[in-house]
Amino acid sequence: MENDESTKILVTGGTGTTGRLVVEGLRERGIVPKVGTRNPSRESEVLFDWQQPETARRAFDGVDAVYIVAPTNTSDHGAVVLPVLDIARSCGVRRFVLLSASSLESGGPMMGQIHKYLKGNVPEWTVLRPTWFLQNFSNQQHQITIQQKNAIYSATGSGRVGFIDASDIARAGVSALLEGRAWNRDFILTGPETLSYADVASKLSGILGRTIRHVNLDVDQLAERYHAGGLDKDYAQTLASMDKWIEDGNEDRVTDCVFVLTKQAPKSADVFIRENRQCWLS
Incomplete structure (x- = not known):
């Protein structure tokens, strides 16, 4: 794909954790993408809502x-996302870069359904399967409990994770969008080391x-915490269940995929914490 201003790219979730960074990375490369969001407020932003397919044709x-x-307010991505991707294909979109998760195989639940669809239906695709974000500690579910209770709640036991900075995921996403050839494969993205909670x-x-402190809960207790925090009940249960995957050792791995895609090493947890220490000051 040509790396110039004629390249037209839509970034869905373009104001979110990785989407915002993908947009910044593209602009640094001289490309001004469309920024898909449910609440557009700037000229570069366009209305895009997975659950309102009529918004998609104009965005594409x-x-x-x-x-x-993918949307975070539903776990049925097959029913919600795939019809919108059909619209994308009908509009001439050729390359698709999906943000999935290391624990979700092609054909599995949630983004796994989208992964399977891309493999079977589009000419150019890449699936990014990062492990858990370091941002989960700085501005997601753990930030408030660290700040207010000096505690991290999980159901991971002593399981280890190759936690990754979202900026490394975004750099991988920019590369996959602009690479001259299509990868047509998935990449498991990790940081440089594995750590327990x-x-x-x-x-x-x-x-x-x-x-x-790390406070270890069982999966149902964690799901209830997520649901009480505003997540859909099924999504909260699915998210909490992923901690069992960690406890069983399935995230205890380090890959070189960030380097393969970006030619740069991923950021360490120590560097990330030092750069973001203000996030946890009460």
Whole structure:
């Protein structure tokens, strides 16, 4: 795909954690993408809502490639997302880059349904399967409990994860959107080391200068916490169940996929915590 201003790219979830960074990365390369969002407020932003398919055709008009961030308010991505991707194909979109998850295989639940669809139906695709984000600690579900209760709640036991910075995922996404050839494969993206949640708590304690605890729950207790925090009940249960995957050792791995895609090493947890320490100050 040509890396010039004629390249038309739509970034769905374009104001979210990775989408915003993908947009920034594209602009640094001289490309001004369409920014898909449910609440457009700037000239570069366009109305895009997976659950309102009529918004999609206008957003896909003139687009060659799309960065896909699936909706988080539903777990039935097969029913919600795939009809919109049919619209994308009918509009001439050729390249699709999906943000999925390391724990979701092609054909599995949620983004796994989209992964399977891309493999069977589109000419150019890449599926990014990152492990858990370091941003989960700095501005997602764990940030408030670290700040207010000096605690991290999970159902992961002593399981280890190759936590990754969203900026590394975004750099991988930009590369996949602009690479001259289509990868037509998935990449499991990790940081440079594996850590347990207790390890992360220890690193936070050392850098912040106060004791942060890891509180281990069972899956149902964690799902209830997520649901009470506003997530759809089924989505909350699915998300909490992923912690069992961690406890069983399935995220205890490091890959070189960030380097393969970006030619740069991923950021470490220590560097990330130091750069973001203000997030946890009460």
